[in-house]
Amino acid sequence: MNEENDPLGAIIAALVRTPLFAALAGDTLRKLAARSILRQFDRDEVLFQAGDSPEYLYVLIEGTVQLSAATTGQREAVVELLRPVDTFLLAAALVVQPYLRSARTVEPSRILLIPLQLLLGELKTNPDLTFTVLGSLAQQYRHLVSEIKNLRLRTAAQRLAVYLLRLVESEGHDQGAHLPHDKKLLADRLGMTPESFSRAIAELRQHGVDVRGEDVRITDADELRQFCRLDQVLDTLEQDLRVLVPSTDGH
Secondary structure: OOOOOOHHHHHHHHHOOOOOOOOHHHHHHHHHHHHHHEEEEEEOOEOOOOOOOOOOOEEEEEOOOEEEOOOOOOOOOOEEOOOOOOOEEEHHHOOOOOOOOEEEEEOOOOEEEEEHHHHHHHHHHHHHHHHHHHHHHHHHHHHHHHHHHHHHOOOOOOOHHHHHHHHHHHHHHHOOOEEOOOOHHHHOOOOOOHHHHHHHHHHHHOOEEEEEEOEEEEHHHHHHHHHOOOOOOOOOOOOOOOOOOOOOOOO
């Protein structure tokens, strides 16, 4: 598709790729697309700062976005690294409250901007969208709880092990993968200093991990899973949670 010749079609295609909107009827998609903006951002562009009031719901279509937080006078800490396709900070948008985190592109990224007032207006009359949004909020909440448990219950090396297992499994390249970000950024995301990140890599070499530069290879996945104590509840990745709508036929 040539986006310059069919910008509306490109936006509809982006909406269809987004779990939050994929199942919506065509007329709803067209209504949202008509006033939305599909924009290309350069690397290291600020999307918004903590404290800004939301004007759009952001949907990451391509690239990487970091969400970060900082207290007054303190260094900025990376809270999350977002990959496509993902909506972010939905809760702030729905309650129209200032953002608690800042957002910045890590690499050139394509992002869909959906006007907030358009989305809120559609929620008032579209129950399918409302229930899908509730499911998305539930998924984000459960992800946050999982992240907190991971930080509190695992050592730095175990957190890195879980990250590397997920990375390799998602790429599926014969137990090998390429780190998608520089090690300093990954360390920050995993709640480590660069020094503790280096120590964690050294420790994982004893448990089936070989890291050379930006390349990772897991030589003993069973040993690594045992080391980081994978938990069926804590480590199950949930996809596309939906709110179950009560039946209206009495069954």
